[in-house]
Amino acid sequence: MTSHSFVSIAPRIAKPAPAADPFNLVGVRLPYAADEEIYAQDEDSDFVYRVVRGAVRTSRLLRDGRRQIGDFYYAGDVFGLEPGEQHRFTAEALIDSEILMIRRSASNAFGADGADLERMLWTATAQELARTQEHLMLLARKTAREKVASFMLDLAQRNAAEVTVLPMGRQDMADYLGLTIETVSRTLTCLQAEGLIEFFGSRRFCVRGASRLARMVVC
Amino acid sequence: MTSHSFVSIAPRIAKPAPAADPFNLVGVRLPYAADEEIYAQDEDSDFVYRVVRGAVRTSRLLRDGRRQIGDFYYAGDVFGLEPGEQHRFTAEALIDSEILMIRRSASNAFGADGADLERMLWTATAQELARTQEHLMLLARKTAREKVASFMLDLAQRNAAEVTVLPMGRQDMADYLGLTIETVSRTLTCLQAEGLIEFFGSRRFCVRGASRLARMVVC
DNA sequence: CGTTTCTTTGAATCCGGTCAAGGTCCGTGG
């Protein structure tokens, strides 16, 4: 297992100014190794998390072993705010990561800061819902080609650098896209053969035909 | 179009006591005919809605005509609280319905009542997220049989009566489950042949093998 | 290096989609 890959991905949510950031006031920073569990499915928890460095996947296991990945989270992203009493997904570090965690109920104990936290939780939940809806469309109504193309483009677009590093393996991609690992692999080979993307090894790639790629992402 | 079917489905969220219910304080009731639009995709809106009587579907159209149904809502359910500035889905009445609507920003204008509204919005959004995640699992990792079985069982379970009436047609079911209308129809025929469900016409059915049906709903 | 794990490729299969036709339900009007 690679445990020191460096990944630089732009955050999904702009970090609030430090002064107004509830995480900085009451958060705790913890390191996690690759594949280490941050919290478990069905575990109840009162925390919310933010990726400081690294990358995280949330996943859910069905009884018969089928696995679905809920989402991937990168530096700056907030996760773990599933609304119920207990987590419906497991969260694991994809690579070596640093995670900031904060007690949700802290919002009651702080005056103005509590309101800030509340507001942040609300915003993050709303974003989470929007992202889940987008994921839903992808799963329900897209072909394997479209799924893989969306995924690669999405990843590349939140990366300033020319070359993007995949923090996850093919199996994780497959479980996110609702495909098998073989289909993902074949589709990537195909996209590369068409000159839309180019791989350097199996984890590093860059987009060659961004506009052509974008055109095949129906929305 | 049948426009006066009677549907009795239990609400997803228990109605709050009238005194604490923000809808009763500032809501407006409106009637909608079958297939009438309540709000449109990309329309921006400051309202939240509750089904008083009837049933509603939210759906989203891709450029090339592919349609995905977000969810179905029945009496007592709250909908329309997609977080962004504008709606990402269209909402339409499935059958003749009565809808209560309330201005979201009303929460700022009312003291304690505003807090109640805020709390209700939060709860409803959280529930919406949970439901969307469930829908995601269904779409990504279930076979046609499992999808249809889940759907029928779910519908039957929130119905006190012996016979359940489907407020939507086969096309709507298909667009919800990520299948074609033919596959839905075939699968229903198959489930009926196996004695798991029984149809009386194409809209009325009851579950015969609830436990066998439940067993095929992986979760 | 040798071993293990991950990825790619190939061939065969199958589930669900597509295309096409027939059947049913239901409202309307003769």
Add this chain to the structure above:
DNA sequence: CCACGGACCTTGACCGGATTCAAAGAAACG
């Protein structure tokens, strides 16, 4: 009351994209 028409639903035959099973190839790690 029955005949007609249109929308919706079901069924059949065939097709194709994705899965499955199997094996080879590449990359990571000790």
